[in-house]
Amino acid sequence: MLTKDTVGALVSSLPDDVVITDVDRIEKYRQDRAFDPSAGVPAAVVRAECTEHVQITLRWATAHGVGVTTRGAGTGLSGGSTARSEGIVLSTERMREIRVDPATRTAIVQPGLLNAEVKAAASAQGLWYPPDPSSFEICSIGGNVATNAGGPCCVKYGVTSDDVLAMQVVLADGTAVRLGGPRLKDTAGLSLTKLMVGSEGTLGVVTEVTLRLMPAQPPPATAVAMFATDAAATSAVLAITSSMRPAMLEYMDSVAINAVEDMLRMGLDRGAAALLVAQTDAEGAAQHRELNEMVAAFERHGATEVVATDDPEEGAAFVVARRSAIPAAERRGKLLLEDVGVPLPRLPELVDGVHRIGAERGVEIALIAHAGDGNTHPLLVVDPTDPASLAAGDAAFGEIMDLAISLDGTITGEHGVGRLKRPWLVDQLGPDVLALTRRIKLAFDPDGILNPGVIL
Amino acid sequence: MLTKDTVGALVSSLPDDVVITDVDRIEKYRQDRAFDPSAGVPAAVVRAECTEHVQITLRWATAHGVGVTTRGAGTGLSGGSTARSEGIVLSTERMREIRVDPATRTAIVQPGLLNAEVKAAASAQGLWYPPDPSSFEICSIGGNVATNAGGPCCVKYGVTSDDVLAMQVVLADGTAVRLGGPRLKDTAGLSLTKLMVGSEGTLGVVTEVTLRLMPAQPPPATAVAMFATDAAATSAVLAITSSMRPAMLEYMDSVAINAVEDMLRMGLDRGAAALLVAQTDAEGAAQHRELNEMVAAFERHGATEVVATDDPEEGAAFVVARRSAIPAAERRGKLLLEDVGVPLPRLPELVDGVHRIGAERGVEIALIAHAGDGNTHPLLVVDPTDPASLAAGDAAFGEIMDLAISLDGTITGEHGVGRLKRPWLVDQLGPDVLALTRRIKLAFDPDGILNPGVIL
Numbered sequence: 008m009l010t011k012d013t014v015g016a017l018v019s020s021l022p023d024d025v026v027i028t029d030v031d032r033i034e035k036y037r038q039d040r041a042f043d044p045s046a047g048v049p050a051a052v053v054r055a056e057c058t059e060h061v062q063i064t065l066r067w068a069t070a071h072g073v074g075v076t077t078r079g080a081g082t083g084l085s086g087g088s089t090a091r092s093e094g095i096v097l098s099t100e101r102m103r104e105i106r107v108d109p110a111t112r113t114a115i116v117q118p119g120l121l122n123a124e125v126k127a128a129a130s131a132q133g134l135w136y137p138p139d140p141s142s143f144e145i146c147s148i149g150g151n152v153a154t155n156a157g158g159p160c161c162v163k164y165g166v167t168s169d170d171v172l173a174m175q176v177v178l179a180d181g182t183a184v185r186l187g188g189p190r191l192k193d194t195a196g197l198s199l200t201k202l203m204v205g206s207e208g209t210l211g212v213v214t215e216v217t218l219r220l221m222p223a224q225p226p227p228a229t230a231v232a233m234f235a236t237d238a239a240a241t242s243a244v245l246a247i248t249s250s251m252r253p254a255m256l257e258y259m260d261s262v263a264i265n266a267v268e269d270m271l272r273m274g275l276d277r278g279a280a281a282l283l284v285a286q287t288d289a290e291g292a293a294q295h296r297e298l299n300e301m302v303a304a305f306e307r308h309g310a311t312e313v314v315a316t317d318d319p320e321e322g323a324a325f326v327v328a329r330r331s332a333i334p335a336a337e338r339r340g341k342l343l344l345e346d347v348g349v350p351l352p353r354l355p356e357l358v359d360g361v362h363r364i365g366a367e368r369g370v371e372i373a374l375i376a377h378a379g380d381g382n383t384h385p386l387l388v389v390d391p392t393d394p395a396s397l398a399a400g401d402a403a404f405g406e407i408m409d410l411a412i413s414l415d416g417t418i419t420g421e422h423g424v425g426r427l428k429r430p431w432l433v434d435q436l437g438p439d440v441l442a443l444t445r446r447i448k449l450a451f452d453p454d455g456i457l458n459p460g461v462i463l
Numbered sequence: 464m465l466t467k468d469t470v471g472a473l474v475s476s477l478p479d480d481v482v483i484t485d486v487d488r489i490e491k492y493r494q495d496r497a498f499d500p501s502a503g504v505p506a507a508v509v510r511a512e513c514t515e516h517v518q519i520t521l522r523w524a525t526a527h528g529v530g531v532t533t534r535g536a537g538t539g540l541s542g543g544s545t546a547r548s549e550g551i552v553l554s555t556e557r558m559r560e561i562r563v564d565p566a567t568r569t570a571i572v573q574p575g576l577l578n579a580e581v582k583a584a585a586s587a588q589g590l591w592y593p594p595d596p597s598s599f600e601i602c603s604i605g606g607n608v609a610t611n612a613g614g615p616c617c618v619k620y621g622v623t624s625d626d627v628l629a630m631q632v633v634l635a636d637g638t639a640v641r642l643g644g645p646r647l648k649d650t651a652g653l654s655l656t657k658l659m660v661g662s663e664g665t666l667g668v669v670t671e672v673t674l675r676l677m678p679a680q681p682p683p684a685t686a687v688a689m690f691a692t693d694a695a696a697t698s699a700v701l702a703i704t705s706s707m708r709p710a711m712l713e714y715m716d717s718v719a720i721n722a723v724e725d726m727l728r729m730g731l732d733r734g735a736a737a738l739l740v741a742q743t744d745a746e747g748a749a750q751h752r753e754l755n756e757m758v759a760a761f762e763r764h765g766a767t768e769v770v771a772t773d774d775p776e777e778g779a780a781f782v783v784a785r786r787s788a789i790p791a792a793e794r795r796g797k798l799l800l801e802d803v804g805v806p807l808p809r810l811p812e813l814v815d816g817v818h819r820i821g822a823e824r825g826v827e828i829a830l831i832a833h834a835g836d837g838n839t840h841p842l843l844v845v846d847p848t849d850p851a852s853l854a855a856g857d858a859a860f861g862e863i864m865d866l867a868i869s870l871d872g873t874i875t876g877e878h879g880v881g882r883l884k885r886p887w888l889v890d891q892l893g894p895d896v897l898a899l900t901r902r903i904k905l906a907f908d909p910d911g912i913l914n915p916g917v918i919l
Contacts, residue, residue, distance in 0.1 A: 109705050110808045155650040166648055168657065169625060184895045189806040191836035192622055192876035194611040194661045195884075196892050196918060197900050201624065201657035205650045222707055249565050251678055293746035350645040352566045380647035420648035428651075436652050439640045443907070444653050450902035462652060 009050045009073055009093060017051060017067050017095070021060055027052050036098060037090045039083035041427055047092030049076070054098045058175060058183055058214040064097055065212065065456070066181035074459040077208040079118055079147030083154065084344050085425025087207045087461050094459070097212065099149045107132050112220045113172060113189045118149025118213055122156075125218065134220040137164035140421070141330050152213055155205030157421030159255045159326075162248075162379035163288075164221075166421065168204040173217035176203060176210075179452040189217050202447075207423050208458035210451040227254055227286040228294050229322025230301040232310035233279035237362070240281035241355040243308035244378045247285060248351055251300055255286035256379030257329045260362070263373040263386070266335035267328050275328065276312060283310075283378065284325045329375065336373040336386040340396075343387035343404050349416035351381045360410045361385045368403040370396075382420035405431070424462045432462065465506050465529055465549060473507060473523050473551070477516055483508050492554060493546045495539035497883050503548030505532070510554045514631060514639055514670040520553055521668065521912070522637035530915040533664040535574055535603030539610065540800050541881025543663045543917050550915070553668065555605045563588050568676045569628065569645045574605025574669055578612075581674065590676040593620035596877070597786055608669055611661030613877030615711045615782075618704075618835035619744075620677075622877065624660040629673035632659060632666075635908040645673050658903075663879050664914035666907040683710055683742040684754045685778025688761035689735035689768040693818070696737035697811040699764035700834045703741060704807055707756055711742040712835030713785045716814070719829040719842070722791035723784050731784065732768060739766075739834065740781045785831065792829040792842040796852075799843035799860050805872035807837045816866045817841045824859040826852075838876035861887070880918045888918065 018026045027033060028051045037046045050073075055061045068075045074094030081088055090096050102117035105125065109132045116125055122136075122143040129136045139158035140146055146156070152174070157166045173187030187193055187200040203210060234240040240258060247253055259267070259282045268275045275282065283305065287297035298315055305313045316322050336342055349357045358374065361383070365372035376383035385407055389400035408418045408431045418424070418431045433441050441463075448455075448463055474482045483489060484507045492508045506529075511517045524531045530550030537544055546552050558573035561581065565588045572581055578592075578599040585592045595614035596602055602612070608630070613622045629643030643649060643656040659666060690696040696714060703709055715723070715738045724731045731738065739761065743753035754771055761769045772778050792798055805813045814830065817839070821828035832839035841863055845856035864874045864887045874880070874887045889897050897919075904911075904919055 108808075110701060111806050112705065155654070157648050161648060165625070166650075168654065169621070178895075178899070182895050184893065184899070186896065188871055188873065190804050190838075190873055190876070192613050192617060192804055192833070192838045193873040194622075194877055194879055195873045195875050196880065196888055196896070197666075197903060198611070198624065198657050198661050199896065199899070199903075201654050201660075204657075205654050210653075245566060249568065290745065290749035290752075292748050296746075348646050348648055350567050352564075377648070382646075382648045415644055417644065417646055417649040417651045419651050420646070421650055423650055424652065432652055437640065439634075439638050440642065440652070440655065443634070443640070443655070446906035447653060447655075447903060450906045451899070 013071050014050050017064070020063050020067065021053065025054055025056060025060060036078065036096045039078065039081045039086060039088040041084055041086035041089065041425060043086045043089040043426060046089045049090040049092065049094055049096045052096045052098060054101050056101045058177060061097065061177045061212050061214050062181040062183055065177055065179060068456045069180050069454060072454060072456065074456050076458055077212050079150035080121065080145055082142045082146040083150060083425060084346065084422045085419065086427040087153065087423050087425035089426050091459065099147065102214065107134065109134065111189045114218045114220055116148050116216050116218060118147060120148050122146050122148055122151055129220050130223065133223050135223045136170070136218060136220055138167045138170060141333065148216065149213055152204055152216055153207050154421065154423035157377065157382065159257055159377055162256055162377060163252045163254045168201055170219045171200060171204050171216055172219050174200055174203060174213050175215040177212045177214055179211065179454065179457055187217070207425065207461050209448060209462050210457065224288040225290050225294065226319040227288040227322060228298045228317040229325055230285045230298055230305065230313065230315045231325045232283050232305035233276045233312040234281045234309065235311050236280050237358045238355055239309040240283055241358055243283060243304050243310065244354060245351060246304040246308060247301055248379050251297055253285050253301065253379055254288040255284065257284045258376040258378035259329060259332055260374040262371060263332045263336065263375050266339060266373055267331050270335040270338065271328060271331060273324065273328060279311065284329050286322065332373060332375045333386060336388055339371065340388040341391040343389060343400050345385040345387065345404065345407050346419045346422040347407055347411035347416055348382040348420035349411055349414045353414040353416065354378065354381050356414055357383060357411065357416065361407055364403050364406045364410065368399045370399050370403045426460055429462065469527050470506050473520065476519050476523065477509065481510055481512060481516060492534065492552045495534065495537045495542060495544040497540055497542035497545065497881060499542045499545040499882060502545045505546040505548065505550055505552045508552045508554060510557050512557045514633060517553065517633045517668050517670050518637040518639055521633055521635060524912045525636050525910055528910060528912065530912050532914055533668050535606035536577065536601055538598045538602040539606060539881060540802065540878045541875065542883040543609065543879050543881035545882050547915065555603065558670065563590065565590065567645045570674045570676055572604050572672050572674060574603060576604050578602050578604055578607055585676050586679065589679050591679045592626070592674060592676055594623045594626060597789065604672065605669055608660055608672055609663050610877065610879035613833065613838065615713055615833055618712055618833060619708045619710045624657055626675045627656060627660050627672055628675050630656055630659060630669050631671040633668045633670055635667065635910065635913055643673070663881065663917050665904060665918050666913065680744040681746050681750065682775040683744045683778060684750050684773040685781055686741045686754055686757040686761065686769065686771045687781045688739050688766035689732045690737045690765065691767050692736050693814045694811055695765040696739055697814055699739060699760050699766065700810060701807060702760040702764060703757055704835050707753055709741050709757065709835055710744040711740065713740045714832040714834035715785060715788055716830040718827060719788045719792065719831050722795060722829055723787050726791040726794065727784060727787060729780065729784060735767065740785050742778065788829060788831045789842060792844060795827065796844040797847040799845060799856050801841040801843065801860065801863050802875045802878040803863055803867035803872055804838040804876035805867055805870045809870040809872065810834065810837050812870055813839060813867065813872065817863055820859050820862045820866065824855045826855050826859045882916055885918065
């Protein structure tokens with residue numbers, strides 16, 4: 008029970024200013040970027056500085072049966088860090104150490120470091136950390152691990168899970184354990200490291216991760232194409248993915264193109280139905296060959312305009328256009344940000360279906376996608392002052408998940424289930440897998456103190 | 464309880480000749496290639512032909528509390544498929560369907576297909592399935608998934624787990640569930656697919672896997688070098704892995720070189736302390752650059768002889784030499800096959816320590832390694848007719864695992880824990896992680912019918 012004395016016991020067990028209970032200072036820890044209006048006011052926020060602080064917090068939470076919502080930088084989009092009034096928030100923002108080891112090509116990182124900071128520290132040693140969520144400049148590596156975050160480069164380089172070799176985790180009862188190690192191969196016991204990735208704070212609190220790094224890649228070459236129809240664009244996507252491994256293959260629909268053009272005035276064709284941006288980071292002559300293959304695929308599938316460049320700066324401008332789609336769409340209203348994915352051959356049906364749902368519900372949807380891996384982000388634009396618009400947006404949001412499931416897809420490719428998508432999870436997984444998931448959750452967290460209400 | 468009536472119920476619930484109970488016909492299902500002399504005689508062997516046969520078998524096993532040892536091709540090296548007299552064996556050898564889909568670059572495969580058959584089916588469509596255990600011509604894909612198998616190419620392309628996108632699994636109570644899907648990104652719910660990989664038949668029976676395929680790679684170029692000391696060879700390994708991603712980087716020690724030379728007479732330098740084989744599968748000019756980098760690293764670190772070739776056939780001869788190390792060592796006695804791995808900077812200490820243990824125990828050890836990822840296979844040669852030799856081999860086998868653990872390493876990189884390595888698992892994972900593992904096992908298999916005695 009969360010009495011004043013209970014909270015006081017937490018405050019006095021940790022150093023000064025680690026725990027805050029002042030309502031004003033707590034305010035910014037109540038929500039993530041899902042901006043769930045039903046977010047509560049937690050009784051306290053623990054800003055842990057080390058693993059021991061996390062252990063003290065979870066021991067206390069177990070002793071008093073208090074739910075703990077763990078958060079990194081608070082950039083989550085599914086409400087995985089929405090605070091509860093009957094619980095506390097545990098922030099890892101102050102845990103920011105990193106140690107890059109070129110000999111093992113690994114980095115040992117605390118969860119509060121931003122993705123961009125991990126990339127920078129690796130880069131300083133001539134190395135590269137691939138996963139690149141669009142929010143990489145503001146999202147934490149702990150949040151990336153919690154959601155198994157992706158990004159544009161994942162089409163070639165995989166998701167966060169592929170690069171996590173080991174971690175330190177504090178279990179619900181406060182026990183700190185180490186899983187895996189700085190070893191590329193290790194099949195001793197169950198793959199608990201991989202199980203933790205994507206578990207959204209429901210199985211334990213990650214206090215350190217060991218990440219696999221790559222040698223720095225050559226600067227990419229970029230091909231951009233405009234299409235008169237979505238069908239032409241998605242057929243070009245399939246032609247490319249079935250014959251090569253692009254380093255990036257991104258899609259924007261007409262609404263996204265126009266929103267970006269409104270903001271950036273870079274001369275995009277406002278009349279196009281779709282834009283694709285593809286990159287290759289192959290080396291030397293192979294890069295030219297891959298660039299030519301991508302251009303040929305665009306032309307063969309009816310592109311109305313193709314630009315190809317091996318100037319990284321020129322290419323980066325188009326990547327910026329794609330990355331700007333979310334802020335550009337945000338200028339048109341409040342966004343409901345979807346994250347559905349499908350097996351690649353179903354991508355044309357998903358794109359058509361999303362546009363159909365938007366038209367039927369009268370909701371403007373800017374559709375952007377990591378097209379090369381079938382992961383799309385329909386951005387539903389609603390008017391937050393208009394209850395009818397909000398209701399139409401909510402309805403469309405759910406229908407898009409139903410559509411993805413009907414196409415053998417997923418309700419979330421890289422953002423996580425959080426609280427927002429929990430009602431749809433059973434439709435994707437089925438009751439048997441959900442029941443199994445519950446049993447695993449109980450094996451980790453018998454008292455249900457870890458991020459209650461998330462995923463399950 | 465396993466009465467005659469109980470077994471009769473199983474026989475009559477499945478089609479003719481699916482279940483065998485004849486002791487002579489059962490004989491070949493009693494052991495895997497760990498050849499555990501304590502293997503029992505199972506009451507029956509079920510040679511399932513489809514998922515439904517597996518469901519019937521597990522329902523029966525749950526109803527009667529009978530332990531089920533699942534096996535693929537029986538090439539396991541850790542005793543994960545050692546049969547028990549108080550249980551039955553479930554073989555997936557007859558489940559051999561495959562469907563390759565070039566559009567999604569995936570293959571849907573039943574567990575009984577051999578790794579080489581998966582590679583061939585992919586290759587027929589211009590695609591490639593990377594994982595390449597040395598036993599790829601005789602091991603099953605189901606066994607690869609059960610052990611999270613690796614191989615020489617894993618230094619660049621990762622282990623089996625990295626390529627498993629989805630699976631169908633029969634749970635202990637006979638429920639069949641689907642995990643994941645043919646989607647490169649999917650973070651809906653816990654990562655149960657990844658948890659299943661490497662679980663050695665203790666959490667469920669995999670009846671179908673969806674594998675990620677790659678476009679076929681260019682033919683490799685090969686660099687081979689001989690070294691006068693192990694220290695020189697391992698320093699060359701570290702120089703290569705810290706600056707590039709070789710497609711293969713293999714090591715053989717003096718004993719292995721001589722055993723192979725005895726068998727193949729290919730002109731290897733019998734006086735060398737170590738041999739390294741490295742390959743690059745980069746394209747065009749990049750391949751030449753990488754080959755030159757590898758040669759330069761060999762020379763800089765004191766190689767006494769270096770051969771470089773971009774002729775794939777010539778390169779393949781050296782790969783054959785490395786692959787022949789196990790059969791060559793087998794001519795010298797019975798082998799105890801180790802599978803320990805360490806973080807790369809500890810590789811020199813592991814190599815030295817293994818040789819020291821061999822000398823101290825008077826056990827001949829041929830040491831081969833997937834050096835580029837720190838995974839080594841000390842091959843302990845013992846005389847099966849000499850109890851003193853067997854005892855010395857057993858002692859050295861354990862000491863090598865103790866050594867790996869002391870170097871922050873793993874007791875198994877790619878073969879699995881099975882029964883053979885179970886006593887050492889707690890020393891690597893620690894009691895807290897082992898306790899957590901037990902709770903997860905219970906969540907999947909409350910009655911303990913799935914591969915009892917393996918891992919836990």
